Amino acid sequence: MxxxxxxxxxxxxxxxxxxxxxxxxxxxxxxxxxxxxxxxxxxxxxxxxxxxxxxxxxxxxxxxxxxxxxxxxxxxxxxxxxxxxxxxxxxxxxxxxxxxxxxxxxxxxxxxxxxxxxxxxxxxxxxxxxxxxxxxxxxxxxxxxxxxxxxxxxxxxxxxxxxxxxxxxxxxxxxxxxxxxxxxxxxxxxxxxxxxxxxxxxxxxxxxxxxxxxxxxxxxxxxxxxxxxxxxxxxxxxTMDKKSKTVQNTDNTYSYQIETTNSPQIHIPLQSRVNIENAMGIRRGNQDVKILGANIVDTDNNEIRTADTGDLITLNIYAEVMKDISDLTFTFQFSDRHNTVVFGQNSYMLDKRKLKAIKGQIIKASFEIEMNLFQGLYTVMVGASDCQTEVGNIIYDWVEGCTTLEIMRPAWRTFHGVAYMNSKFYIESNSMEE
Structure with missing residues:
Protein backbone atom coordinates (compact mmCIF):
# COMPACT_ATOMS: atom_id res chain seq x y z
CA MET A 1 0.00 0.00 0.00
CA THR A 239 -2.82 -2.26 31.67
CA MET A 240 -0.03 0.31 31.58
CA ASP A 241 1.21 2.02 34.69
CA LYS A 242 1.03 5.77 34.16
CA LYS A 243 4.60 6.16 35.39
CA SER A 244 6.26 3.34 33.49
CA LYS A 245 6.27 1.50 30.20
CA THR A 246 4.06 -1.38 29.29
CA VAL A 247 4.74 -4.57 31.19
CA GLN A 248 6.38 -6.94 28.74
CA ASN A 249 5.88 -10.69 28.41
CA THR A 250 2.40 -10.68 29.88
CA ASP A 251 2.09 -14.36 29.02
CA ASN A 252 4.54 -15.15 31.81
CA THR A 253 3.05 -16.29 35.12
CA TYR A 254 4.03 -16.49 38.73
CA SER A 255 3.28 -19.97 40.11
CA TYR A 256 2.51 -20.90 43.67
CA GLN A 257 2.17 -24.47 44.88
CA ILE A 258 -0.46 -25.18 47.53
CA GLU A 259 1.05 -27.32 50.22
CA THR A 260 -1.88 -29.74 50.41
CA THR A 261 -1.29 -32.78 48.20
CA ASN A 262 -4.80 -33.01 46.72
CA SER A 263 -4.93 -29.40 45.47
CA PRO A 264 -3.83 -28.20 42.03
CA GLN A 265 -1.24 -25.58 41.33
CA ILE A 266 -2.52 -22.00 41.13
CA HIS A 267 -1.04 -19.87 38.36
CA ILE A 268 -1.18 -16.11 38.90
CA PRO A 269 -0.86 -14.09 35.65
CA LEU A 270 1.89 -11.51 35.80
CA GLN A 271 -0.38 -8.66 34.74
CA SER A 272 -2.87 -9.43 37.52
CA ARG A 273 -0.07 -8.99 40.04
CA VAL A 274 1.00 -5.74 38.36
CA ASN A 275 -2.60 -4.50 38.69
CA ILE A 276 -2.39 -4.89 42.47
CA GLU A 277 1.13 -3.49 42.79
CA ASN A 278 0.20 -0.39 40.76
CA ALA A 279 -3.26 0.14 42.25
CA MET A 280 -4.15 3.84 42.25
CA GLY A 281 -6.41 3.83 45.33
CA ILE A 282 -6.22 3.16 49.05
CA ARG A 283 -5.01 -0.20 50.35
CA ARG A 284 -5.78 -1.29 53.90
CA GLY A 285 -6.23 -4.39 56.05
CA ASN A 286 -4.36 -6.56 58.55
CA GLN A 287 -2.90 -8.78 55.77
CA ASP A 288 -4.06 -12.05 57.37
CA VAL A 289 -5.13 -12.76 53.81
CA LYS A 290 -3.00 -10.98 51.23
CA ILE A 291 -4.31 -10.23 47.74
CA LEU A 292 -1.61 -11.02 45.20
CA GLY A 293 -3.39 -10.31 41.93
CA ALA A 294 -6.64 -9.34 40.24
CA ASN A 295 -7.80 -9.21 36.65
CA ILE A 296 -10.88 -9.19 34.44
CA VAL A 297 -11.17 -11.73 31.63
CA ASP A 298 -13.70 -12.46 28.90
CA THR A 299 -15.33 -15.79 28.10
CA ASP A 300 -12.16 -16.85 26.24
CA ASN A 301 -10.06 -16.10 29.35
CA ASN A 302 -8.37 -13.10 27.71
CA GLU A 303 -7.65 -10.18 30.02
CA ILE A 304 -9.77 -7.17 29.02
CA ARG A 305 -10.20 -3.51 29.89
CA THR A 306 -13.28 -2.87 27.71
CA ALA A 307 -16.65 -4.56 27.40
CA ASP A 308 -20.15 -3.93 26.11
CA THR A 309 -23.27 -3.63 28.23
CA GLY A 310 -24.51 -7.15 28.99
CA ASP A 311 -21.17 -8.87 28.33
CA LEU A 312 -20.33 -11.78 30.62
CA ILE A 313 -16.98 -11.20 32.30
CA THR A 314 -15.05 -12.90 35.11
CA LEU A 315 -13.27 -11.03 37.87
CA ASN A 316 -10.45 -13.13 39.31
CA ILE A 317 -8.92 -12.43 42.71
CA TYR A 318 -5.70 -14.22 43.70
CA ALA A 319 -4.80 -14.33 47.39
CA GLU A 320 -2.40 -15.95 49.85
CA VAL A 321 -3.56 -17.04 53.31
CA MET A 322 -1.07 -15.82 55.93
CA LYS A 323 -2.77 -17.46 58.95
CA ASP A 324 -5.66 -19.86 59.57
CA ILE A 325 -8.99 -18.13 58.83
CA SER A 326 -12.36 -19.52 59.91
CA ASP A 327 -14.58 -16.96 58.21
CA LEU A 328 -13.48 -15.54 54.87
CA THR A 329 -15.33 -13.79 52.06
CA PHE A 330 -14.10 -12.16 48.86
CA THR A 331 -15.62 -8.92 47.65
CA PHE A 332 -15.55 -6.42 44.77
CA GLN A 333 -16.97 -3.03 43.83
CA PHE A 334 -17.34 -1.06 40.59
CA SER A 335 -17.21 2.74 40.97
CA ASP A 336 -17.94 5.46 38.40
CA ARG A 337 -15.94 8.59 37.61
CA HIS A 338 -17.52 10.36 40.60
CA ASN A 339 -16.24 7.52 42.83
CA THR A 340 -19.81 6.41 43.48
CA VAL A 341 -20.15 2.66 43.97
CA VAL A 342 -22.55 1.53 41.23
CA PHE A 343 -22.37 -2.16 42.10
CA GLY A 344 -20.72 -4.25 44.77
CA GLN A 345 -21.02 -7.81 46.00
CA ASN A 346 -19.24 -10.47 47.99
CA SER A 347 -19.19 -14.24 48.03
CA TYR A 348 -21.20 -14.46 51.27
CA MET A 349 -24.05 -12.49 49.71
CA LEU A 350 -24.27 -15.03 46.90
CA ASP A 351 -24.46 -18.32 48.81
CA LYS A 352 -24.33 -17.48 52.55
CA ARG A 353 -21.38 -19.82 53.04
CA LYS A 354 -18.39 -19.05 55.22
CA LEU A 355 -15.09 -19.94 53.64
CA LYS A 356 -12.35 -21.54 55.72
CA ALA A 357 -8.70 -21.27 54.79
CA ILE A 358 -5.44 -22.49 56.25
CA LYS A 359 -2.09 -20.79 56.37
CA GLY A 360 -0.06 -21.18 53.20
CA GLN A 361 -2.96 -21.66 50.80
CA ILE A 362 -3.06 -19.79 47.51
CA ILE A 363 -6.65 -19.09 46.46
CA LYS A 364 -8.19 -18.05 43.17
CA ALA A 365 -11.64 -16.55 43.80
CA SER A 366 -13.71 -15.81 40.68
CA PHE A 367 -16.91 -13.79 40.20
CA GLU A 368 -18.85 -14.28 36.97
CA ILE A 369 -20.63 -10.99 36.29
CA GLU A 370 -23.07 -9.83 33.65
CA MET A 371 -21.97 -6.24 33.05
CA ASN A 372 -25.34 -4.49 32.83
CA LEU A 373 -23.89 -1.02 33.28
CA PHE A 374 -24.24 2.07 31.15
CA GLN A 375 -21.34 3.25 28.99
CA GLY A 376 -18.46 4.82 30.89
CA LEU A 377 -15.19 4.10 32.66
CA TYR A 378 -15.35 2.25 35.98
CA THR A 379 -12.67 1.49 38.57
CA VAL A 380 -12.54 -1.81 40.42
CA MET A 381 -11.96 -2.58 44.10
CA VAL A 382 -11.20 -6.09 45.34
CA GLY A 383 -11.02 -7.27 48.92
CA ALA A 384 -11.02 -10.06 51.47
CA SER A 385 -12.78 -9.80 54.83
CA ASP A 386 -14.75 -11.78 57.38
CA CYS A 387 -18.26 -12.93 56.51
CA GLN A 388 -20.71 -10.07 56.69
CA THR A 389 -23.59 -9.13 54.42
CA GLU A 390 -22.42 -5.53 54.07
CA VAL A 391 -19.07 -4.25 55.35
CA GLY A 392 -16.90 -6.79 57.15
CA ASN A 393 -15.87 -6.22 60.76
CA ILE A 394 -12.38 -7.45 59.94
CA ILE A 395 -10.67 -6.33 56.74
CA TYR A 396 -7.90 -8.72 55.72
CA ASP A 397 -6.98 -6.85 52.53
CA TRP A 398 -8.76 -4.14 50.56
CA VAL A 399 -7.34 -2.71 47.31
CA GLU A 400 -9.06 0.17 45.53
CA GLY A 401 -8.40 1.18 41.93
CA CYS A 402 -6.55 -1.99 41.02
CA THR A 403 -7.92 -2.05 37.47
CA THR A 404 -10.49 -0.38 35.23
CA LEU A 405 -13.23 -1.50 32.89
CA GLU A 406 -14.71 0.73 30.21
CA ILE A 407 -18.23 -0.07 29.01
CA MET A 408 -18.39 0.98 25.39
CA ARG A 409 -21.11 3.00 23.69
CA PRO A 410 -23.65 0.63 22.13
CA ALA A 411 -24.72 0.76 18.49
CA TRP A 412 -28.31 1.08 19.74
CA ARG A 413 -29.14 2.41 23.18
CA THR A 414 -31.66 0.20 24.98
CA PHE A 415 -31.80 2.12 28.26
CA HIS A 416 -30.52 5.20 30.07
CA GLY A 417 -29.34 5.74 33.63
CA VAL A 418 -26.61 3.81 35.42
CA ALA A 419 -27.66 0.16 35.19
CA TYR A 420 -29.77 -2.08 33.00
CA MET A 421 -32.82 -3.68 34.62
CA ASN A 422 -34.59 -6.43 32.71
CA SER A 423 -38.01 -5.16 31.70
CA LYS A 424 -40.89 -6.05 29.38
CA PHE A 425 -43.41 -3.92 27.55
CA TYR A 426 -47.12 -4.65 27.03
CA ILE A 427 -49.85 -2.58 25.49
CA GLU A 428 -53.63 -2.99 25.35
CA SER A 429 -56.23 -1.04 23.51
CA ASN A 430 -60.02 -1.15 23.35
CA SER A 431 -62.10 -0.21 20.34
CA MET A 432 -63.83 3.16 20.59
CA GLU A 433 -66.48 2.17 18.05
CA GLU A 434 -70.05 1.61 19.33
Missing part, protein backbone atom coordinates in the same frame (compact mmCIF):
# COMPACT_ATOMS: atom_id res chain seq x y z
CA UNK A 2 1.33 3.46 -0.92
CA UNK A 3 2.70 5.46 2.01
CA UNK A 4 1.41 8.94 2.83
CA UNK A 5 3.56 9.59 5.92
CA UNK A 6 6.95 8.10 6.76
CA UNK A 7 8.47 8.97 10.13
CA UNK A 8 11.98 7.62 10.74
CA UNK A 9 13.91 7.80 14.01
CA UNK A 10 12.50 11.14 15.17
CA UNK A 11 13.96 12.56 18.37
CA UNK A 12 13.22 15.86 20.06
CA UNK A 13 15.35 17.31 22.85
CA UNK A 14 14.49 20.25 25.06
CA UNK A 15 16.70 22.13 27.48
CA UNK A 16 15.22 22.44 30.97
CA UNK A 17 16.44 25.12 33.36
CA UNK A 18 15.62 25.11 37.06
CA UNK A 19 16.08 28.88 37.20
CA UNK A 20 15.56 31.52 34.46
CA UNK A 21 18.95 33.04 35.32
CA UNK A 22 20.64 29.76 34.43
CA UNK A 23 19.57 30.23 30.83
CA UNK A 24 21.18 33.69 30.80
CA UNK A 25 24.36 32.43 32.45
CA UNK A 26 24.69 29.63 29.90
CA UNK A 27 24.12 32.02 27.02
CA UNK A 28 26.67 34.55 28.29
CA UNK A 29 29.29 31.82 28.67
CA UNK A 30 28.79 30.85 25.02
CA UNK A 31 27.99 27.32 26.10
CA UNK A 32 31.09 26.73 28.24
CA UNK A 33 28.91 26.58 31.35
CA UNK A 34 26.10 24.03 31.32
CA UNK A 35 23.14 24.97 33.47
CA UNK A 36 20.43 22.87 31.86
CA UNK A 37 19.20 19.30 31.85
CA UNK A 38 18.40 17.54 28.59
CA UNK A 39 14.82 16.36 28.30
CA UNK A 40 14.03 13.96 25.46
CA UNK A 41 10.37 14.41 24.55
CA UNK A 42 10.73 11.95 21.65
CA UNK A 43 13.21 9.09 21.40
CA UNK A 44 13.79 7.35 18.09
CA UNK A 45 10.11 7.32 17.03
CA UNK A 46 9.34 5.60 13.74
CA UNK A 47 6.05 4.75 12.02
CA UNK A 48 4.24 5.13 8.72
CA UNK A 49 0.68 5.80 7.56
CA UNK A 50 -0.65 4.52 4.25
CA UNK A 51 -3.13 6.26 2.01
CA UNK A 52 -6.68 5.47 3.06
CA UNK A 53 -5.54 4.40 6.55
CA UNK A 54 -6.22 5.93 9.97
CA UNK A 55 -3.39 5.50 12.46
CA UNK A 56 -4.21 6.19 16.11
CA UNK A 57 -1.63 7.37 18.62
CA UNK A 58 -2.51 6.85 22.29
CA UNK A 59 -0.63 7.30 25.55
CA UNK A 60 -0.87 8.89 28.95
CA UNK A 61 -0.28 12.62 29.47
CA UNK A 62 3.39 13.43 28.93
CA UNK A 63 3.94 10.47 26.62
CA UNK A 64 4.99 12.70 23.70
CA UNK A 65 1.76 12.78 21.66
CA UNK A 66 1.53 16.58 21.37
CA UNK A 67 5.20 16.85 20.47
CA UNK A 68 4.93 14.38 17.60
CA UNK A 69 1.88 16.25 16.29
CA UNK A 70 3.72 19.57 16.36
CA UNK A 71 6.72 18.04 14.61
CA UNK A 72 4.50 16.54 11.90
CA UNK A 73 2.70 19.88 11.53
CA UNK A 74 6.08 21.65 11.22
CA UNK A 75 5.45 23.94 14.16
CA UNK A 76 8.45 22.24 15.79
CA UNK A 77 11.62 20.91 14.24
CA UNK A 78 12.98 17.56 15.40
CA UNK A 79 16.43 17.27 16.90
CA UNK A 80 17.17 14.36 14.57
CA UNK A 81 15.36 11.98 12.24
CA UNK A 82 13.33 12.51 9.10
CA UNK A 83 9.70 12.97 8.07
CA UNK A 84 8.48 12.42 4.53
CA UNK A 85 4.92 13.32 3.54
CA UNK A 86 3.42 12.57 0.14
CA UNK A 87 0.79 15.20 -0.61
CA UNK A 88 -0.83 18.19 1.08
CA UNK A 89 -1.14 18.18 4.86
CA UNK A 90 -3.80 19.83 7.02
CA UNK A 91 -3.52 19.78 10.82
CA UNK A 92 -6.72 20.00 12.86
CA UNK A 93 -4.87 20.61 16.11
CA UNK A 94 -6.64 23.67 17.44
CA UNK A 95 -9.74 24.45 15.43
CA UNK A 96 -10.03 28.12 14.58
CA UNK A 97 -6.39 29.03 15.17
CA UNK A 98 -5.72 32.09 13.02
CA UNK A 99 -9.33 33.25 12.83
CA UNK A 100 -9.64 37.01 13.21
CA UNK A 101 -12.55 37.95 15.50
CA UNK A 102 -13.37 41.16 13.59
CA UNK A 103 -13.65 39.38 10.24
CA UNK A 104 -16.79 37.59 9.09
CA UNK A 105 -16.96 33.85 8.78
CA UNK A 106 -16.72 34.21 5.01
CA UNK A 107 -13.62 36.41 5.20
CA UNK A 108 -11.97 34.01 7.66
CA UNK A 109 -12.49 31.12 5.24
CA UNK A 110 -10.36 32.93 2.67
CA UNK A 111 -7.68 34.26 5.02
CA UNK A 112 -7.21 30.97 6.89
CA UNK A 113 -7.33 28.92 3.69
CA UNK A 114 -4.60 31.04 2.12
CA UNK A 115 -2.46 30.67 5.25
CA UNK A 116 -2.79 26.91 4.83
CA UNK A 117 -1.39 27.24 1.30
CA UNK A 118 -4.55 27.00 -0.80
CA UNK A 119 -5.24 29.43 -3.62
CA UNK A 120 -8.21 31.80 -3.76
CA UNK A 121 -9.58 30.02 -6.84
CA UNK A 122 -9.43 26.68 -5.01
CA UNK A 123 -11.21 28.17 -2.00
CA UNK A 124 -13.91 29.68 -4.20
CA UNK A 125 -14.59 26.23 -5.62
CA UNK A 126 -14.98 24.82 -2.10
CA UNK A 127 -16.89 27.76 -0.63
CA UNK A 128 -20.41 26.44 -1.07
CA UNK A 129 -19.50 23.04 0.43
CA UNK A 130 -17.87 24.74 3.42
CA UNK A 131 -20.89 26.95 4.10
CA UNK A 132 -23.39 24.11 3.71
CA UNK A 133 -21.39 21.80 5.98
CA UNK A 134 -21.15 24.47 8.71
CA UNK A 135 -24.94 25.03 8.70
CA UNK A 136 -24.31 28.65 9.71
CA UNK A 137 -26.69 30.16 7.16
CA UNK A 138 -26.66 33.97 7.16
CA UNK A 139 -24.31 34.01 10.16
CA UNK A 140 -21.49 33.31 7.70
CA UNK A 141 -21.53 37.08 6.98
CA UNK A 142 -21.30 38.07 10.67
CA UNK A 143 -18.02 38.69 12.58
CA UNK A 144 -16.84 35.52 14.27
CA UNK A 145 -16.56 37.41 17.58
CA UNK A 146 -20.36 37.18 17.70
CA UNK A 147 -20.32 33.39 17.25
CA UNK A 148 -21.08 30.92 20.01
CA UNK A 149 -18.38 28.34 20.71
CA UNK A 150 -20.41 25.75 18.79
CA UNK A 151 -20.71 28.00 15.72
CA UNK A 152 -16.99 28.77 15.88
CA UNK A 153 -16.14 25.06 15.88
CA UNK A 154 -18.55 24.36 13.03
CA UNK A 155 -16.93 26.97 10.82
CA UNK A 156 -13.39 25.84 11.65
CA UNK A 157 -14.00 22.14 11.03
CA UNK A 158 -16.03 22.84 7.90
CA UNK A 159 -13.09 24.75 6.45
CA UNK A 160 -10.51 22.11 7.33
CA UNK A 161 -12.69 19.19 6.28
CA UNK A 162 -13.61 20.53 2.84
CA UNK A 163 -10.05 21.36 1.84
CA UNK A 164 -9.64 17.64 1.14
CA UNK A 165 -5.86 17.29 1.41
CA UNK A 166 -3.99 14.01 1.14
CA UNK A 167 -3.18 13.88 4.86
CA UNK A 168 -5.15 14.91 7.94
CA UNK A 169 -3.53 15.28 11.36
CA UNK A 170 -6.23 15.38 14.03
CA UNK A 171 -6.15 15.68 17.82
CA UNK A 172 -8.83 16.25 20.46
CA UNK A 173 -10.38 18.94 18.27
CA UNK A 174 -13.11 16.48 17.31
CA UNK A 175 -14.25 16.16 20.93
CA UNK A 176 -15.78 19.65 20.88
CA UNK A 177 -19.21 20.64 19.61
CA UNK A 178 -22.48 18.82 20.17
CA UNK A 179 -22.79 15.08 19.62
CA UNK A 180 -24.68 15.48 16.36
CA UNK A 181 -21.96 17.62 14.83
CA UNK A 182 -19.31 15.18 16.08
CA UNK A 183 -21.15 12.36 14.32
CA UNK A 184 -21.25 14.44 11.16
CA UNK A 185 -17.51 15.13 11.38
CA UNK A 186 -16.59 11.48 11.83
CA UNK A 187 -18.85 10.43 8.99
CA UNK A 188 -17.17 13.00 6.77
CA UNK A 189 -13.69 11.79 7.78
CA UNK A 190 -14.75 8.20 7.20
CA UNK A 191 -15.72 9.08 3.64
CA UNK A 192 -12.41 10.87 3.09
CA UNK A 193 -10.55 7.81 4.34
CA UNK A 194 -12.48 5.63 1.91
CA UNK A 195 -11.41 8.01 -0.86
CA UNK A 196 -7.74 7.54 0.04
CA UNK A 197 -6.98 10.28 2.58
CA UNK A 198 -4.47 9.29 5.27
CA UNK A 199 -5.48 10.26 8.82
CA UNK A 200 -3.33 10.48 11.92
CA UNK A 201 -5.54 10.64 15.02
CA UNK A 202 -4.35 11.43 18.55
CA UNK A 203 -7.02 11.14 21.24
CA UNK A 204 -7.86 9.98 24.76
CA UNK A 205 -11.24 8.72 23.54
CA UNK A 206 -10.80 4.95 23.38
CA UNK A 207 -14.21 4.46 21.79
CA UNK A 208 -13.10 6.59 18.84
CA UNK A 209 -9.83 4.67 18.61
CA UNK A 210 -11.58 1.30 18.48
CA UNK A 211 -14.23 2.33 15.99
CA UNK A 212 -12.33 4.65 13.65
CA UNK A 213 -8.66 3.60 13.58
CA UNK A 214 -7.18 0.81 11.46
CA UNK A 215 -3.96 0.57 13.45
CA UNK A 216 -2.72 2.01 16.76
CA UNK A 217 0.64 2.77 18.34
CA UNK A 218 1.23 3.40 22.05
CA UNK A 219 3.64 6.13 23.15
CA UNK A 220 5.21 6.16 26.59
CA UNK A 221 8.02 8.45 27.76
CA UNK A 222 8.58 9.57 24.19
CA UNK A 223 8.98 6.08 22.75
CA UNK A 224 6.82 3.71 20.75
CA UNK A 225 6.26 0.77 23.11
CA UNK A 226 3.82 -1.27 21.03
CA UNK A 227 1.83 -1.32 17.80
CA UNK A 228 -1.14 -3.39 16.69
CA UNK A 229 -4.89 -3.58 16.20
CA UNK A 230 -7.12 -1.01 17.95
CA UNK A 231 -8.72 -3.59 20.27
CA UNK A 232 -5.39 -5.10 21.36
CA UNK A 233 -3.74 -1.71 21.88
CA UNK A 234 -6.65 -0.22 23.84
CA UNK A 235 -6.70 -3.24 26.16
CA UNK A 236 -2.92 -3.06 26.50
CA UNK A 237 -3.04 0.69 27.16
CA UNK A 238 -5.34 0.15 30.14
Missing amino acids: EKAIEVKNITKKYKRYSNPMHRLAEWMSAGSIKKHEDFWALKDVSFSVSKGECLGIIGHNGAGKSTILKVLSKSLWPTSGSIVTHGNVVSLLELGTGFHPELSGLQNIYTSGKLLGFSEDYLKGKLQSIIEFSELGDFIHQPVKSYSSGMYVRLAFSLFANLEPDIYIVDEALSVGDIFFQQKCFEFLRKLKEDGTAILLVTHDMQTVKKFCDRVIILSDGEVVDEGTPLDMVNLFY
